[in-house]
Amino acid sequence: MTTTELVPLVEMRDIRVAFGGVHAVDGCTVDLYRGEVVGLVGGNGAGKSTLMRALSGAHPPDSGEIRIDGQPVSITNPRDAKTLAIETIYQTLALADNVDAPSNVFLGREVTTRLGSLDDSAMESATRTVMGRLNPNFTAFKTQVKSLSGGQRQAVAIARAVYFNAKILIMDEPTAALGPAETAQVRALIRQLKSEGIGIFLVSHDIHDVFDLADRISVMYHGQIVGTVNKDEVTIDQVLGMIILGKRPEEVTQKELAKLHG
Amino acid sequence: MTEASGITGAAIRGPSGRSPRSLLRSIEIDTRLLGMIGALAIIWIGFNIMSGGLFLTARNLWNLSVQSSSIAIMATGMVLVIVSRNIDLSVGSLLGFLGYTMAMVQAIWIPTALGLGFYQPYTWVVALLVGVLLGAALGGFQGFIVAYGGVPSFIVTLGGFLVWRGLIFQYAQGQTIAPMDSTYALLGGGPIGSLGDVGSWVVGALACAGIVYSVIGSRRRRQRYGFPVRPTWALVTVIVAGSAAVLGAVWIANNYFWPPALATQYALDHGITEPPGGLQIPVGIAYPVLLMIAVAIVMTIIATRRRFGRYAYAIGGNPEAAELGGINVRRTIMLTFALLGSLVAISAAIQTARLNGAVTNLGVQNELDVISAAVIGGTSFSGGIGTIPGAVLGAVVMQSLRSGMVLLRVDSPTQDIVVGIVLVTAVGLDTFVRRRATR
Numbered sequence: 001m002t003t004t005e006l007v008p009l010v011e012m013r014d015i016r017v018a019f020g021g022v023h024a025v026d027g028c029t030v031d032l033y034r035g036e037v038v039g040l041v042g043g044n045g046a047g048k049s050t051l052m053r054a055l056s057g058a059h060p061p062d063s064g065e066i067r068i069d070g071q072p073v074s075i076t077n078p079r080d081a082k083t084l085a086i087e088t089i090y091q092t093l094a095l096a097d098n099v100d101a102p103s104n105v106f107l108g109r110e111v112t113t114r115l116g117s118l119d120d121s122a123m124e125s126a127t128r129t130v131m132g133r134l135n136p137n138f139t140a141f142k143t144q145v146k147s148l149s150g151g152q153r154q155a156v157a158i159a160r161a162v163y164f165n166a167k168i169l170i171m172d173e174p175t176a177a178l179g180p181a182e183t184a185q186v187r188a189l190i191r192q193l194k195s196e197g198i199g200i201f202l203v204s205h206d207i208h209d210v211f212d213l214a215d216r217i218s219v220m221y222h223g224q225i226v227g228t229v230n231k232d233e234v235t236i237d238q239v240l241g242m243i244i245l246g247k248r249p250e251e252v253t254q255k256e257l258a259k260l261h262g
Numbered sequence: 263m264t265e266a267s268g269i270t271g272a273a274i275r276g277p278s279g280r281s282p283r284s285l286l287r288s289i290e291i292d293t294r295l296l297g298m299i300g301a302l303a304i305i306w307i308g309f310n311i312m313s314g315g316l317f318l319t320a321r322n323l324w325n326l327s328v329q330s331s332s333i334a335i336m337a338t339g340m341v342l343v344i345v346s347r348n349i350d351l352s353v354g355s356l357l358g359f360l361g362y363t364m365a366m367v368q369a370i371w372i373p374t375a376l377g378l379g380f381y382q383p384y385t386w387v388v389a390l391l392v393g394v395l396l397g398a399a400l401g402g403f404q405g406f407i408v409a410y411g412g413v414p415s416f417i418v419t420l421g422g423f424l425v426w427r428g429l430i431f432q433y434a435q436g437q438t439i440a441p442m443d444s445t446y447a448l449l450g451g452g453p454i455g456s457l458g459d460v461g462s463w464v465v466g467a468l469a470c471a472g473i474v475y476s477v478i479g480s481r482r483r484r485q486r487y488g489f490p491v492r493p494t495w496a497l498v499t500v501i502v503a504g505s506a507a508v509l510g511a512v513w514i515a516n517n518y519f520w521p522p523a524l525a526t527q528y529a530l531d532h533g534i535t536e537p538p539g540g541l542q543i544p545v546g547i548a549y550p551v552l553l554m555i556a557v558a559i560v561m562t563i564i565a566t567r568r569r570f571g572r573y574a575y576a577i578g579g580n581p582e583a584a585e586l587g588g589i590n591v592r593r594t595i596m597l598t599f600a601l602l603g604s605l606v607a608i609s610a611a612i613q614t615a616r617l618n619g620a621v622t623n624l625g626v627q628n629e630l631d632v633i634s635a636a637v638i639g640g641t642s643f644s645g646g647i648g649t650i651p652g653a654v655l656g657a658v659v660m661q662s663l664r665s666g667m668v669l670l671r672v673d674s675p676t677q678d679i680v681v682g683i684v685l686v687t688a689v690g691l692d693t694f695v696r697r698r699a700t701r
Contacts, residue, residue, distance in 0.1 A: 056586075058585075058586055077585075077588075078585065078586050078587065078588045079588040079590075082588050088586070090586060092582075092583075093583075094580070094582065094583040094586040094587065095580065095583055096575070096576035096577075096579035096580045096583050096584060096587070096646070097579045097580055097646070098575060098576075098578065098579035098580075098645075098646035098647060099572070099575060099576055099579060099646075103572060103576070104587075107576055107583070107584070107587035107588075107589065108573075108584075108587040108588035108589045109588065110569050110572060112569070116568065116569075117563075117567045117568065118566075118567050118568065118569065118572060119483075120483075121483040121484055121486065121487050121489065122487070124487070124489065125487040125489075160587075
């Protein structure tokens with residue numbers, strides 16, 4: 001664990017995002033250190049994805065401050081985030097279904113020749129290399145991604161995020177569409193990226209996934225952070241209590257706890 | 263065990279199998295495009311039989327090529343607009359407006375208003391440049407309202423459809439602006455506005471060299487990375503078939519000769535004694551057709567080999583993904599409209615040059631022909647699908663139907679009925695085939 005470092009890789013302070021009158025994210029503060037995995041958990045509509053979309057530039061926050069390496073930054077669109085080496089794997093994967101895997105991996109960051117033409121061969125070659133690491137069985141480099149399987153599509157989305165030397169990785173439900181073998185592959189990948197010093201926000205419904213991979217866990221409830229805990233200091237039940245009741249473990253009464261287990 | 267070995271056998275046979283489908287796959291030719299060429303062949307042969315051999319003549323095919331060029335040029339731009347999930351209903355009116363402006367530039371503004379006189383060597387360049395820039399600006403303005411203003415393109419361009427046409431009537435007062443500059447008028451084709459036989463053969467040879475260069479170039483690039491390449495026989499097939507098509511087209515254009523009266527005039531002007539049976543001067547490829555081919559090549563490069571084209575397709579496939587991927591979606595959409603606007607100007611030049619003047623109903627209903635050409639050419643309104651060569655072929659199919667029915671003396675309302683039915687049938691078939699292919 002590297003939380004002893006003085007300056008966090010990412011600090012999001014008092015972030016607010018409202019849709020109409022609904023405060024989807026209501027004053028959230030989270031941080032992330034180098035080589036750390038922070039799990040972001042909460043029920044449906046707790047605001048996990050919205051908070052992460054503020055960091056990825058997909059939906060800029062209404063107010064609040066984001067610092068990268070201690071420097072305040074302004075992220076108003078996905079291009080800004082990518083410039084800051086923030087890569088995102090969206091729950092929806094965000095793939096252009098009608099183009100092939102290399103085009104998706106390099107979408108928005110195409111390799112071009114000196115004359116500015118797309119260098120499809122170079123992109124295919126690079127994609128073959130990165131896919132060889134992620135999913136060695138992947139061979140459909142010329143196929144529209146809409147005809148690929150869920151696992152293959154996921155691999156394309158992951159390849160896109162890891163190829164460009166991300167410093168910060170946001171993974172929104174990265175294993176939701178995957179079978180057991182593929183899930184194990186993604187878990188191994190997360191551990192590897194973590195060992196390379198990348199900071200990872202892991203958004204997940206699967207509390208076991210989070211407990212397996214995260215160093216710290218931030219729990220969200222109705223747009224607010226209930227608390228951030230070190231994984232080693234809590235039990236799964238305590239975190240579940242935070243998710244369902246929206247209270248820190250020490251605030252939960254015996255009665256509520258009994259109800260939870262009843 | 264036997265089952266396992268059976269699967270292995272199939273896997274080994276697969277790539278080298280000689281079924282028609284695997285043959286096509288190794289040539290790497292778009293099967294949809296081949297299907298369209300087949301449909302076109304059926305239409306041509308059908309009309310030829312029904313008209314008693316009037317359709318497949320050098321003269322008719324040459325006319326067909328000239329008549330298709332204006333719609334085909336605009337259709338290549340319409341592809342990128344429709345691919346990125348928009349539509350432009352204003353092209354017909356915009357064509358009229360731009361045609362009028364270019365006519366005014368050469369017939370009034372340069373010679374009279376600026377007092378520079380008629381038939382200056384630069385007149386046609388200035389007129390064309392004004393048209394192309396104005397077309398890009400007006401198209402881009404509509405695109406700006408669509409992309410940044412969030413108004414649906416159907417509405418914006420429906421507005422443009424009314425506004426540009428209205429403006430023509432307002433500032434032309436119903437007048438026809440004529441004649442055009444003599445060099446500019448060559449853009450319209452006709453015997454004089456054509457390359458002649460030598461020029462046509464040179465262009466044909468260059469085109470063949472271009473085919474060889476691009477086919478071998480793309481093979482080299484793939485080999486450099488050690489990717490599988492198509493077999494040599496497929497490579498040769500593509501080169502031979504492509505070159506044969508090019509040279510065949512040149513041969514047909516060179517077998518259409520100047521009309522006798524024009525040839526006689528030419529002989530008189532140049533002091534040539536006419537041989538018995540008259541002077542036979544080959545017409546060759548018409549300038550508007552040359553322009554169309556150039557536009558189709560440039561647009562194909564833009565659509566398949568440039569970032570802008572890739573983005574247009576990605577936006578059509580999934581707009582949200584394109585945005586999240588860091589693509590500037592709004593700018594890309596605005597530019598598709600600007601690009602179409604400048605292509606409309608080129609078509610407007612061809613049409614005004616052909617008429618040798620600008621009339622108030624210039625370009626009426628062109629938007630429907632252009633959209634039909636793109637759609638018959640395989641462009642899908644659901645976005646992300648469509649090719650430039652397909653749109654050009656679509657324009658030729660549309661024009662073939664029209665011109666064939668004219669040869670058969672089919673009246674205009676019946677023509678519209680047939681074209682309407684063909685349009686819906688073609689798209690229906692395409693959707694059916696596509697759906698089956700994805701299963």
